[in-house]
Amino acid sequence: MRSKLHSNIHTFIGCDTAFDDAELVIFGAPFDSTTSFRPGTRFAADYIRMDSFGLETYSPYMDKDLADYQLTDIGNLDLPFGNAAKALEVIEETAAEILEAGKVPFLIGGEHLVSLGTIRAAYKKYPNMKLLHFDAHTDLRDHYMGESLSHAAVIRRSWDFMGDGTIFQFCIRSGEKWEFEWAKTHTHLEKFSYDTLQSVVEKLGTEDPIYITIDLDVFDPSIFSGTGTPEPGGIFFKDMIEILKTMAPLNIIGADVVELSPHYDQTGVSTATACKVIRELMLTMLK
Secondary structure, three states: OOOOOOOOOOOOOOOEOHHHHEEEEEEOOOOOOOOOOOHHHHHHHHHHHHHHOOOOOEEEHHHHHHHHOOOEEEEOOOOOOOOOOHHHHHHHHHHHHHHHHOOOOEEOOOHHHHHHHHHHHHHHHHOEEEEEEOOOEEOOOOOOOOOOOOOHHHHHHHHOOOOOOEEEEEEEEEEEHHHHHHHHHHEEEEEEOOOHHHHHHHHHHOOOEEEEEHHHHHHHOOOOOOOOOOOOOOOOOHHHHHHHHOOOEEEEEEEEOOOHHHHHHOHHHHHHHHHHHHHHHHHOOOO
């Protein structure tokens, strides 16, 4: 008689296709060793997977269903806490393997620094890549407390190899004065809102490879308190849906969603919001 017992496979909802058949690959990066205020993002990916089953695979916003695509979740990476450089190497190697297999990487953080590993891998494959960044913070510091590899420096480290005219930042409302001044000549930075997003999308067109990074503290803390650095004055979920619909024509070749710290919101609303952002972003990317 065939056993009724099977392996326990913990995945994001709808992401249980075999790797070889998948078109998009989710993986978690449980790392928060450079978090400068409230730690806890290392737990985000597991909480997101668990709570994702409170959703349906169908999105009425996009009128698309995850079940109509081939998606896989390869679980969390084993990352060495306290060694940011090594952790980034592991993330980059994983993302590169996914890209070389002809698939789209989707990283769940983790603090924002983890994005750098996937961004590096994507840039090496697509040297004409552009980066769209949604966040409360500039993340343009050259170093934070003497450390160049920091969640406060992730976009600056990306600029180091991407250069001017390649990075577009939206909804930014926190940072040092000099970061905002520096951005005037090196990135496209829109304070507080995303009013210029439509014109940026039209400028980029549908051919250039695009990487999307979403720091969840872009949301107003009244709806998203579960993050390490909450900043009043953020956007709301309907704004995010408008952002994603605006980006739908783009050629998105990779993405990440970072900075959920689930323990700071005991209601679970922040985790539920993160799950829905991930579902909607995946469906935006899938053509």
